[in-house]
Amino acid sequence: DIQMTQSPSTLSASVGDRVNITCRASQSISRWLAWFQQKPGKAPKLLIYKASTLESGVPSRFSGSGSGTEFTLTISSLQPDDFATYYCQQYNSYFGPGTKVEIK
Amino acid sequence: QITLKETGPTLVKPTQTLTLTCSFSGFSLSSSGMGVGWIRQSPGKGLEWLARIDWDGEQHYRASLKGRATITKDTSRDQVVLTVTNVDPVDTGTYHCVRSRADREYQYYYYIDVWGEGTTVTVSS
Numbered sequence: 001d002i003q004m005t006q007s008p009s010t011l012s013a014s015v016g017d018r019v020n021i022t023c024r025a026s027q028s029i030s031r032w033l034a035w036f037q038q039k040p041g042k043a044p045k046l047l048i049y050k051a052s053t054l055e056s057g058v059p060s061r062f063s064g065s066g067s068g069t070e071f072t073l074t075i076s077s078l079q080p081d082d083f084a085t086y087y088c089q090q091y092n093s094y095f096g097p098g099t100k101v102e103i104k
Numbered sequence: 105q106i107t108l109k110e111t112g113p114t115l116v117k118p119t120q121t122l123t124l125t126c127s128f129s130g131f132s133l134s135s136s137g138m139g140v141g142w143i144r145q146s147p148g149k150g151l152e153w154l155a156r157i158d159w160d161g162e163q164h165y166r167a168s169l170k171g172r173a174t175i176t177k178d179t180s181r182d183q184v185v186l187t188v189t190n191v192d193p194v195d196t197g198t199y200h201c202v203r204s205r206a207d208r209e210y211q212y213y214y215y216i217d218v219w220g221e222g223t224t225v226t227v228s229s
Contacts, residue, residue, distance in 0.1 A: 001167070032207075034215045043200055043219035044151070050207065055217065087151060091213045092164065095151035 002026050004088060006096035012104040019075040021099045023088035028068045032091040035064055035073045038098075039084045047086075048073065075101075106130035108140070108201040108220035115226050122191050122225060126184040126201030133159055133179050137206035139214050140177065140184040145222070146197030156204055156214065157184060191227045198222040 003026040013019050023033065031051040036044035046055045048064035051071055061076045075082055083103055088096040112124035126140060133140055141156030155175040156164045163175050174187045188195060200222040204214040
């Protein structure tokens with residue numbers, strides 16, 4: 001099985017900060033990776049698919065990059081609505097453990 | 105607008121069978137490249153992909169379910185049913201129904217694009 005890890009597990013940041021979250025796969029998954037955002041009590045929401053394709057309706061401050069085993073989700077300028085937990089997922093399979101973005 | 109809604113029991117006893125129904129609208133599971141699946145979320149294990157059924161009837165399961173799960177579809181009613189036999193307390197969690205779409209170029213690869221809000225199931229005697 002391919003294992004997914006994320007770092008950091010928690011991130012403290014301020015509004016306006018540039019934020020990077022890293023997701024690593026234990027073996028190559030090409031570009032078959034998605035990123036989700038989840039707020040407390042809500043279902044996750046798709047942000048990015050195929051490693052770097054922005055889902056329709058998602059603000060352009062979100063971007064994804066990477067391929068193979070290392071991927072990055074970037075929020076270019078953190079907004080109040082962005083404080084949430086972020087998960088990566090290998091298509092059809094395992095999720096990462098999540099990164100919680102907190103207010104600094 | 106695409107919606108998915110999960111229904112099922114809130115409490116199930118160990119060794120019993122859990123049956124969850126996903127009722128969806130806004131798309132057809134008969135359309136090429138569509139799939140509907142289930143994700144479980146629990147404090148201890150995070151998000152776990154469990155199963156998916158595709159537009160052509162092909163079924164996919166998490167290996168660790170070890171033959172306990174069955175996913176079926178009723179296209180005429182726009183419903184997908186997940187059955188898990190011999191449940192254990194580790195099966196406790198919130199079960200989300202999700203829609204998946206196939207990559208346009210490589211139709212083997214599906215990604216989740218819409219989530220239901222989920223239904224909470226507790227396995228306890």
